[in-house]
Amino acid sequence: MNKLSILTVFSFLFLSLLLSGCASQLQQNQMKFGIQSAQKDLWDEAIFRWKKSIRSVSDSAAAHNNLGVAYEKKGMIEEAEKEYKIALKLDPDNAHIQSNYTKFKKYWKDSEKTEEEKDEKK
């Protein structure tokens, strides 16, 4: 009886791990497909994939970060900032997200500065 219950518990554990692994695998496929699309400069496809990935795993910091990059590429600054902020909230210690957000802020704030201000710095 004891052996049977242990076996049942392990089987249950195994199945649940397998199922969660499958769901995670599907989300991973979407993520990777999105990255491959972005590398081929197909940003709309990449956005579609990463949004799909968020629909299945809403707390994916990576997907939000990648969406931030994609929106930046498309010049959608407000959306990009929103996605970077969500990504940082979900994974505040991630050095890559931190780097992206820092560069994002610097780039878009700099482009707002007047040429005169830049000249004065020289």
Place this chain on the structure above:
Amino acid sequence: MKRNRIFLLLLIFLVLYSCKTGNYWKIKLELPVKTSLDISQFKNIVITNFFLKDDKNEFEINPDLLEYLSSELSQDLDKNISTKNIILDSEDVFQNKDFWKNQAPEEDATAFLTGSIEYTAETRKALIGKNKKQFENPFPSQNRLASRKFYTLKMNVYFINAATGEVIYDKNFKETQAYENPNQTAEFAFFDQIHKVKEKLLRQVLGGERMQQRYLISK
């Protein structure tokens, strides 16, 4: 029983391996540059002479400037570019809406490109020491007096909507350039600097793209 344990350990290892920390890819992006002016609303650009803050220049700035800007902008902008000589008494005129409305041509969707200019030249002298040589030099090195010619171009550029007389773009540019050649003429230096101003102006008006690097992450 032992076999089962090994099997379970293997399974746990596989599940943990699938949860390993994420990969990342560096990606280079050409990001758009924010434009300061929506020029698409205009079909015609009329370049007027600029207000000269200091009229003691070695050459006539306005004819050269108008010729340069009209030929360059007609290549870079898909607009009808023309020039117009307008008497500008002071810098306050740029904010005078009625003045610009009166100057408006018959064509719709026209913008004036105008502004003010201050162009100065100065010669700076300094003692410049020779570079230290690797080996001992039997002859003592001497400092020499060197002079450089500095030209500074300050330009306030305005785009004015001809229909409303309103200033829709207002930016200050400053370019300083030094020349070793003591015979450098102000006119040639001016063209070097106005070219830089034109590049900056077009970048602000037309936008363009700049290379940036970001990370894409998979987990």
